[in-house]
Amino acid sequence: MMRTRPLKVALLGCGVVGSEVARIMTTHADDLAARVGAPVELAGVAVRRPDKVREGIDPALITTDATALVKRGDLDIVVEVIGGIEPARTLITTAFEHGASVVSANKALLAQDGAALHAAAEEHGKDLYYEAAVAGAIPLIRPLRESLAGDKVNRVLGIVNGTTNFILDKMDSTGAGYQEALDEATALGYAEADPTADVEGFDAAAKAAILAGIAFHTRVRLDDVHREGMTEVTAADFASAREMGCTIKLLAICERAEDGASVTARVHPAMIPLSHPLASVRGAYNAVFVESDASGQLMFYGPGAGGSPTASAVLGDLVAVGRNRLGGTTGPGESAYAALPVSPMGEVVTRYHISLDVADKPGVLAQVATVFAEHGVSIDTVRQQGKDGEASLVVVTHRASDAALGGTVEALRKLDTVRGVASIMRVEGE
Incomplete structure (x- = not known):
């Protein structure tokens, strides 16, 4: 039977992703209620620009006081899609303190302070879910955290940034230089006006830290990830790669040492054989290749960014957290029991x-x-x-x-x- 009292959800941020979350919550309200077991009500939306028109959102829900919103005390779930370190970190911990579980898409914060956030969630008996923080719509966090919990993951190798994959794919397929390919990515909306976070590997490094931590049951922070950008990749590099039967991708690579005593995490351009499944990942798509003892080789593929794909991952977490809330339980938290050292790049x-x-x-x-x-x-x-x-x-x-x-x-x-x-x-x- 469905519970009549709705689960109250606050949304922090209403940009590209947040607006899609709000839209789906409204247009799919009946389906979400059936899947969760109770109606899901948007109880407030914190924004920086309150005068902006936001179709489909009741203006009475809009506030610029995010702190007051998360302190209300009647919220069940807070969805954080504002990004960055602060005020997101303080808002999330405040939400836990005032009784709400949290769904986040904040890869930078989780890579830097994931352990502290998990500890805060556990202290207050709340959930912290973040499927949308890595690879957009692609189900990846939950398979690693739950489906493969009984297996031993040895390697995670992936393309986790759509902007860089689009640029490198364009260089490979057309012979364009880096700047020419970047200009096209910018014109099409794949690259930001300042593409540094993408092309210098910061975005991928944050995702690598999250993936390595989950895969190896070890705390891996952003500072542990070796990072190299792709701005120096040239048309000549692609010509050499083709002569070797390879192409070039910006890869996030997380590995367990052969003796199992340590792990590494790194992001850098690399040549991969055309026969490898990742070589065929084109355009702005993402794909992650997982190798484990029992299941062997698995590949996860799909759109890794954008409003609708990322919102899909957020809503998936919202349903899972909502079900936990109704059942009086919480889902899996941080698993860092292995505490393996992170080896240097050398x-x-x-x-x-x-x-x-x-x-x-x-x-x-x-x-x-x-x-x-x-x-x-x-x-x-x-x-x-x-x-x-x-x-x-x-x-x-x-x-x-x-x-x-x-x-x-x-x-x-x-x-x-x-x-x-x-x-x-x-x-x-x-």
């Missing part, structure tokens, strides 16, 4: 693609090969092209540690015959 082992500008004369290849050997980095293949006293030397290595590769590159730059290191790209997914 201990990561992978393959590398290095492009060198060298003098076109005898003995150069031997000098370069000697440097690799002295640093314990084994060469897989070498390709050399020369013209008018200059040459391009492309070296692909076997698996080596990032520290060993860094020492190799530093030594190469000191050779008189090496005019410059044109690019360094990791090779993943093999």
Whole structure:
């Protein structure tokens, strides 16, 4: 039987995502009530610009006093979609203190202070759900947190930023340069006016921290994630990738060490074989590849951003939290029992693609090969092209540690015959 008293929901933020949450709550009210087991009522909406017209939302619900809204004491669920660290952090903890559970899409806050937020939720016996914080509409947090709770996840490898995937896909498919592809992404609305958070990997790094923490039952903060942007990727890098049967993606990679004693989390551009499922992810789509002991390889794919897809994830959490509320229970909280150390980037082992500008004369290849050997980095293949006293030397290595590769590159730059290191790209997914 359906409970007649509605669950009261406050919405913090009414931008692209928040307005879609409000719209779906209104247009799908009967379905949501049937799924939750009680009517779901929008009880208040906190915004910064109260004079803006918001279709479908009763103006009487609009307030600029978010703190007073979350302190009301009669709220069941607070939905936070304002983003950033403050005031979101204080508003969420205040909501817990005044009896509400929280649904959030705030990846930056969760990556930085997830442990403290989980502790606050547990202290007050409330839920903290955040499916929408990673990969938009793609169900990913709940499968990792619940469906795979009995399995051992060893690796999470994914494209978790649609803007960067659109840019790299455009560079690959059309031969466009980085700036040209970025301009198109901006014109189409995929990139913000200031795209730094996306193209420099900050957005993906926050998501990697969240994914690693859940997958490995270990607290992983944003500062633990090695981050490199994609602004230096060139058309020449894509040409080299194609010659290897690869493409280039900005990847979030979370791995458990082979001995199981530590984990790593990193974000950077990488070459992946065209045969890998992630290579076929086009445009602004996201996809995450999960490898675990019992279930093997799983792939989650779909739209990773945008108002409607993100709102879909928010509403999914709202239904789950609402059901918990009616049942007098809470869902899974933080699982950090493993407490594995997060290893530095220097201990990561992978393959590398290095492009060198060298003098076109005898003995150069031997000098370069000697440097690799002295640093314990084994060469897989070498390709050399020369013209008018200059040459391009492309070296692909076997698996080596990032520290060993860094020492190799530093030594190469000191050779008189090496005019410059044109690019360094990791090779993943093999």
